[in-house]
Amino acid sequence: MSDRHLAPDTPELRERWGKFAFNPEWDAKAKAAIARYPEGRQKSAVMALLDYAQRQVGEETETQGWLPIPVMEYVADYLDMPVLRVVEVASFYMMYNLVPVGKFHVQVCGTTPCMLRGSDDIMATCKARGMSLGHTTDDGMWTLTEVECMGNCATAPMVQINDDNFEDLTSERLESVLDALARGEQPKAGTQEPGRHTSEPGGGPTTLKDMVSENRDYRGEW
């Protein structure tokens, strides 16, 4: 797991984020998230609110957003809960960024299935483009993180960039995805294997073949 730590609580940080408040759009979503839980259980919405706060920070900084300490304090205040409990949640989950990230947050899966399918090459490709683990490039575009299993083992190796997954990668395919992103385009998310739609077996089905065209009841044959 990567080395996570809170951004230091400096006067500059307070200056920049001390006045943070949800804008009307995120505020409406925050209220909706709280409304999902019974009266007095507003704390249950802490994960949603942290996500919203991170996204609003992202919009304001034109990055993927992160959670400065004053923002976490704002969320704690919003939900009337101790700040420490909010920080516990934010520091537990990898999806909450505790330090600033770039415009594109490249999260490379390095868990066993991806590793067997060549995630080392993917990582090397990223590094060859100037990214380094746990850091943001100087132009503020790319942040590289190694993450644990993202649940796309059937289409390994994969990276998650911002809210999209890119699967069945090779070095060349990743290069073209990153190039497209750098040009400001939105490449197709999901599998990059030509002819493949989602995570179906490559080369056609190997089991339950009779169900390809129509439904079939196998139960009699068990």
Place this chain on the structure above:
Amino acid sequence: MPKVTVDGVELEVPAGATVLQACELAGKEIPRFCYHERLSIAGNCRMCLVEVKPGPPKPQASCALPAGEGQEIRTDSEMVRKAREGVMEFLLINHPLDCPICDQGGECDLQDQAVAYGRGATRYEENKRAVTEKYMGPLIKTQMTRCIHCTRCVRFSEEIAGVDEIGALYRGENMQITTYLEKAASHEMSANVIDLCPVGALTSRPYAFEARPWELKKTNSIDVSDACGANIRIDSRGREVLRVLPRINDDVNEEWISDKARYQIDGLTSRRLDKPWVRSKSGKLQAASWDEAFAVVAKADPGSSIAAVASDIVDCETMFAAKKLLGALGSTLLEGRQTGMDYDTSSLAAVNFNTTFAEIENADAVLIVGSNVRAEAPLLNVRLRKAVKRGAKVFLIGPEWDTTFGGTFIGNDLGLVSNLPADAAEAFKGAERPAVIVGGGAIAKGAIPAALAMAKTYNLVRDGWNGFNVLHLAAARMGGLMLGYAQKGGLADIVAAKPKVLLSLGADEVDYSKFDGSLKVYIGHHGDKGAHAADVILPAAAYTEKAGTYVNTEGRVQFAEKAVFAPGDAREDWTILRALADALKVDVGFDSFEQLRDAMVAQVPALGVEALADYGSDLPAGDAAISGEVGYPVQDFYMTNPIARASATMQRCSAELLHGEDFAEAAE
């Protein structure tokens, strides 16, 4: 009542018991780190694994598994042995091998259990995890690399203290226990996490590198820093008290003590009076011998014109010895309420915490009149928090303070006692076990009669329940009242009597300027306000240096033992009073501590039994007429008595935690 079998022995366990408790009932020791009787169950250390049938064929965490009918539990099988060895090996992977320099050494759960349940040697050859140092304030020293993530400290601060100040950041192996932004833990019970910590991650900062537990002499005693009478164990080496730990007493302090009770003891070695002093004609105090000091008192020849004022932390024996001395001289001018309070003491039930601390947990409606309970009696605050968790409604009269249990502040006018707002009145009418607590601020404003009237209105004293409570601040108060240390008009009566000699039994809160004409004889242990005003100073023993009887605010009589000797020429208080009797040529009728205690018990039999004194449950009628605002007497929790005021630790706590001064962390 499920029946279970533990290692082949069948036994019945209470409904709702866990497998761990069942094993303990069967006399089996179950190793554990995260489980603690007074905290919620976490089940994250996995040390308490046992084999349970029926169930999955794997070891089960016994602390989190309810005991069920017909369970077959094994604590001695090969599976259990291997499971414990495995868990211990994992715990030790990231635990540093720094026992020789760790303050927990010798009383460390991990050390003991590694010896009893671990493998003999390590197989781990990788690097160990290290954790950055955390700051937790002037009392708690941290060495977080030693932490095994049991989360007892987190649960204590959340559940018992009620202030979410300690938490666990990050996850898994990288989890770190910390306070928010490494601020100092500031709850007045915060140091209890040191006792709870099963390893050396949280240790005592003032006691750091002072001693090993096996070098210490352990003495049972009673805390005098507030009127709760917490049961403590004094650990001393030679002539010095090195630390104070709580003793378990479920009726009084459970197993907690306040930070002041724990850390005021370094005040016992500074600002001490260790020889007699006499004020010369020029007005300066000059060192003297005992004979010279006694001669000055004898020369004053008080006759019956002598009075005694007792301090807040003095023991019953000293007060009784002074009473005998005054009695022999023909005086009854005794007073212990130094600040001039003059409430009626004809019925001690009307000035006592009748509900008792253990029972107040069961109250369902509580009115707190003029008391900042957190500062005045932190142990009671813990009980009130439990009561609220069980559904009690708490209403408070007085300026708002930061309660840890919620509660409704209904205003700052004592008139509200006789005229409760609708919601409070409603709650009290419907309550089965209602209680009122009159705190120090309200007593000073004469609120006891109004509270008595309120007790009558809402029928607070009923079958099997007495809901009338007075919360004193002085450890000596109830004992003093039982011994008659109360004048009708309070201290003003003593002032009016213009005594030739004023015996001050360590009284430091008295306004001595009112006693200009008297020879002020100070029998005490610290050079505090009393000694500054005194004409003759006779150095005496502090609470750790003498045996004594203390009565807490519930009327609970408790005995303390002597841990160390008083410094220098200082003597135990009763011997000074006995010698003073000789100097004044009267007979007080005792020559030894035993004779003194026997005489005291003969006069007040309740002081001879370690139990609640029975003051009856008949309360006087009271008087509802009262009004006015109330304030809190304790302005600075860490500075309430002469010992704490002399303590460097308490001074730093006061400066850092209450007055926000910054202390740079010394590099180690």
